[in-house]
Amino acid sequence: QVQLQESGPGLVRPSxxxxxxxxVSGGSISSNGYNWxxxxxxxxxxxEWIGNIYYSEITSYSPSLKSRVTISVDTSKKQFSLxxxxxxxxxxxxxxxxxxxxxxxxxxxxxxxxxxxx
Amino acid sequence: xxxxxxxxxxxxxxxxxxxxxxxxxxxxxxxxxxYQQKPGQAxxxxxxxxxxxxxxxxxxxxxxxxxxxxxxxxxxxxxxxEADYYCQVWDRSAxxxxxxxxxxxx
Numbered sequence: 484q485v486q487l488q489e490s491g492p493g494l495v496r497p498s499x500x501x502x503x504x505x506x507v508s509g510g511s512i513s514s515n516g517y518n519w520x521x522x523x524x525x526x527x528x529x530x531e532w533i534g535n536i537y538y539s540e541i542t543s544y545s546p547s548l549k550s551r552v553t554i555s556v557d558t559s560k561k562q563f564s565l566x567x568x569x570x571x572x573x574x575x576x577x578x579x580x581x582x583x584x585x586x587x588x589x590x591x592x593x594x595x596x597x598x599x600x601x
Numbered sequence: 602x603x604x605x606x607x608x609x610x611x612x613x614x615x616x617x618x619x620x621x622x623x624x625x626x627x628x629x630x631x632x633x634x635x636y637q638q639k640p641g642q643a644x645x646x647x648x649x650x651x652x653x654x655x656x657x658x659x660x661x662x663x664x665x666x667x668x669x670x671x672x673x674x675x676x677x678x679x680x681x682x683e684a685d686y687y688c689q690v691w692d693r694s695a696x697x698x699x700x701x702x703x704x705x706x707x
Binding site (some may be wrong): 518522529530531532535541543545546579585586587589590591592593594 | 632636642643644645646650655662674687688691694695696697698699700701704
């Protein structure tokens with residue numbers, strides 16, 4: 484089965500850009516039908532969808548984050564990435580990557596905590 | 602709107618059934634998916650498309666969806682079922698999660 488692993492800085496300064504990568508193993512990232520997503524969870528709170536990228540490289544983003552989010556894929560590295568610009572303390576969260584199957588997420592990466600602080 | 606709502610918390614006696622609801626306008630016309638999240642862990646899919654169990658999920662977990670309410674049922678609740686449960690729908694090219702229900706097994 485596909486396994487996913489998030490990586491990136493655990494600390495980001497306010498107003499800077501958060502950048503995370505999700506590495507896919509045990510499966511393909513580029514064949515037709517493989518789609519991917521990012522979800523976040525602020526400490527002690529619920530899940531918030533950030534966006535998806537589809538095998539056609541079309542993206543869809545949460546309306547509340549759309550102006551600051553970019554999701555891209557690098558098939559040669561079997562990775563997809565998240566960039567979130569102009570971060571504030573409100574962007575502090577555990578960030579998860581996941582495979583988008585049908586219209587649900589499965590499986591998920593283990594998550595990575597990103598703290599926004601000076 | 603595709604906002605979906607869940608009770609913040611609920612408790613169930615050991616061995617009894619737990620029913621966790623997910624409400625939304627005409628949610629019965631949408632596919633509803635359920636995730637279980639234990640402390641310090643990533644969410645895990647337990648029900649997809651209203652009532653389907655992924656491989657490895659016990660038969661004690663089942664789901665239904667009709668009208669304005671989807672329901673995750675956990676039969677014969679065990680201590681290991683204590684977790685946060687989230688429902689999720691896809692609508693108008695966007696993903697919506699419920700706020701999550703904390704299930705306590707007494």
